[in-house]
Amino acid sequence: MRDILRRLEEKRAAARAGGGQRRIDAQHAKGRLTARERVELLFDPDSFEEWDMFVEHRSTDFGMGDQRTPGDGVVTGYGNMNGRLVFVFSQDFTVFGGSLSEAHASKICKIMDQAMKVGAPIVGLNDSGGARIQDGVASLAGYAEVFQRNVLASGVVPQISLIMGPCAGGAVYSPAMTDFIFMVKDSSYMFVTGPDVVRTVTHETVTHEQLGGAVTHTTKSGVADLAFENDVEALLQLRRFIDFLPPSNREKAPVRATPDPGERAEPSLDSLVPVNSNTPYDMKELIRKVVDEGDFFELQPDYAGNIVIGFGRIEGATIGVVANQPMVLAGCLDIDSSRKAARFVRFCDCFNIPILTFVDVPGFLPGTNQEHNAIIKHGAKLLFAFAEATVPKVTIITRKAYGGAYDVMSSKHLRGDVNFAWPSAEIAVMGPKGAVEIIFRSDIGDAEKIAQRTEDYREKFANPFVAGARGFIDDVIMPSTTRRRVARSLAMLRDKKLENPWKKHDNIPL
């Protein structure tokens, strides 16, 4: 019996050793942790339950028959994050470069299936050279099995990808279909074709980092949601992030106890909106002063900065925040910001997270660049997302809400549950200057007349009361009371029930 127990220990030791000390040292030298170290940091101490430690690949070609490492390059299982169940797979770059074999893929699929069954989030820690070439088409089949599960799990359990090393070729499409992608700066990259192929085909010379590094994907492409300095920071921040999310679409997000009273007033918000309606202000100050403890977990902060998205809490319960940012492009909607916010709104709607929208939007960004790149379809995504969402929706118009953009930004007409406006709100078809130049085209030569007309228009339309008279606005509120009004609205909406008509699925303008 003792021998049998010792054999188990030996097997386990072999699995834990991964690709051996030399490769572990090489991994550390690159500033990366090993697959197991990452799992250790991700979960509460001693909570990780590993599965499939003894799985090995079945390939015999190209000398692979005598190269077997238990676990086959990926660590899988489940554990707790602050006491909550989460499933994980963590690719081990020290074993065959973390490459994906048929067996490797089947391990990932197993925990995905289990996560779906019990309703718990799936976290993927990606660090893989790509397909196991020696495995041939079986490896490609493995990818597809994972892709299929990503799709089926989408909207059922939250899926988060943390890219901690290479992720290239077909491999990118698994993270691409998860809900959130986080990356580590200087040590991770994602691209469909690498710099070598790029050089051959297009004659562009580009580094890995420039082509698909963390900075590129969080500033230029918008593929990734956040970039972190190193593995430790990324894993600890991921723990913080998971705290905001519900385990599945069957449950609500957890409530975190807070000493921050829902009735808290913020007198300084009364002076947030500048007197001059063209002067920008920082919408994030408003967000931080409204959410619990000023704790706002922003996503994609460096991409399409004209819209701000992220999670916060009100009276302990998670909310998703969408806000126009007047500091960037005057807060207008464009292709990037529409796509960014639309996907976020849909995530919130999938997972029962109420949406709090702050509106200061002068309209859509004009230009051939926007039109020729299909702002019509991309803008429609955000409109579609807000319109189909059935979770509680609370909207505050702080200043401008002009034209179609007013409709888009979670307006009353898109089944907004509670729509408030600050006294500084201007809800109109367009700004006073543009409106006057159309309505009173004949007066354009006469500066004095135009000025008077503009003033009249401003007086008449640049306020929240016209919309209020129609009931499009439920109330005009003092900015300082915003948190209280939002908290009460969300409390009232806690058991909101609303269903869309049955359909196989909708046909969002992709």
Add this chain to the structure above:
Amino acid sequence: MFKKILIANRGEIACRVMRTAKAMGIRTVAIHSDVDADARHVREADEAVLVGPAPSAQSYLNVEAILRAIAQTGAEGVHPGYGFLSENAAFAAAVEKAGARFIGPSPSAIAAMGDKIRSKQLAREAGVSVVPGGVESVADEEAAREAAAAIGYPVLVKASAGGGGKGMRLVRGEAEMADALRSAAHEAKASFGDERVFVEKFIEHPRHIEIQVLADSYGHVIHLGERECSIQRRHQKVIEESPSPLLDAKTRAAMGAQAVALAQAVEYRSAGTVEFIADRNKNFYFLEMNTRLQVEHPVTEKVTGLDLVEWMIRIAAGERLTLKQKDVRLDGWAIEARLYAEDPTRGFLPASGRVVRYREPTGAGVRIDSGIHEGAEVTVHYDPILAKIVTHAADRDGAVALMRHALDSCCVRGVVNNGLFLGAVMANPRFQSGDISTAFIQEEFGAAFDPAKAGKEQLAVLVAVAATLHHRLHARDAAIGGGQNAQRVASGAEWVVLANGDSHKATVAETAGGHAAVTSSDSHEVIGEWRFDDPVFRGAVNGRPVAVQVERIGLAYRLSHDGVRLDLQVLAPRAAELAALMPAKKKQDMSRFVLSPMPGLLSSLAVAVGQDVKAGEAIAVIEAMKMENVLRAERDGRVAALRAKPGDSLAADQPILEFE
């Protein structure tokens, strides 16, 4: 007595004057520019009148508009505060002509003392000891050299109409005279519209000590002791105290008598200040007389128990000064620290922005004169003073201790400020010893202040507080999933605190009143209220009251306390072990770029593309807060590209040019 007065000023001083006026039952009228419509002084006034757009020249210096405001509101008196029109004889005369009383000295006294050369002559005649030199403005370089030779180098070249250090140059030898003369005259012209300069003896290790006088309209003058204002940067006062650590009773009496004599000589009325410069041997020389309420008047109020503004108002209303010199008693020690919107880590360059969070210090012995509120906008148009913190205790050590705690509790977020620097001055042993001079800041802190420099005890406190705060947050987060996890975590845990590249082990456990953080070297019991989002942790460490400012930057805790600011990370021991494997990231190389050190207007560029520049050479002039700041190259190099052009408004850290 007046029924209503107008305060022709803004910011903290306007608020401070109104406080006394209200206590006296007098209604108050504020004036303001359009950008100040929501400023604190407007909020606190009974009435407010818009006097013009943002630039001072069109608003707070706009005499016509202010006279209109006086007429419109029926104000019977006008308090000018300090700065702006406070020492403008024409304004004082115009106010009186308009039928209101000017709450300050007579126009003739203002005029007599406003001219540096004339005031020195008057002082000499009144038997006041004056700095050798400086009787007349110098016509040219030769005259300046002659004057300097007669006095002996080093000498100062100063603007005749100057103040605040503008148009002032130190000349150590004859060779430096020509340059100094030219630049001083130029700056004098730009600042005061008067290019006359004079030469006077430069006092080594000078201390700035001034005497407060109070005089009524009937020839009765007393003095209220001294203030020492030696802690200065860019010739502007930062910290003031009363009494001075230098003076003895005899010197104080001698200075007081001279100050009173001068005030009598010009038939002074109201509050005024006679400024002296003193050397180590308590020799003192007259500098100038300020014919207004000084910024630092609160320290005198604290030690004398008098309200100077109240006396100014009473005297202006024609009342007699009923106090006799023998009634004046100096009780204890008072210190004032000026909270400026400026960046001490960048040579005290001015800052601006919106005050996102604001918490004032409170408690016995602490007074705050503030001109801001949470949500206020600090613009580039005016003096960068935000507030003054004044502490009063039985002795100097007590006042310093109170000030250290008050500064730690005073929180201004959103606008870069010198609060931490003031704390560092208070924590400085040389300051505490009283061995100070006007060169103190330069000598102790150099060009830039490094807030990460921590002493042993400061570091120990910050490590203990960081570990405790993190432990509390961690325990709360652990409870999010319910179950046994939370209880296991809450009972106690081991942590590693990373600060300044070092790691410190700390075990945190709950105690009856709070938490004990035990590190390898010592044990700190940390007790206090902190609601996870409070910008200031207030509590006690080992029984000593402590305030620590807390900001959460990503995973780190940015803690500020006692002149030290550190980013601390608190990790579980295993996480710390793994974190040690993480490579240190290289900062992006910005040395090729010359960045704007502050928000402001690029008024000129002295270089062109392709030009070779030597380190120290002037590159550009940036105008901010009424100051022309010359930007110099920090290295040699050839200019590759210009990233901004004259007339551009610059944000802080915006590239101005790029070297090859």
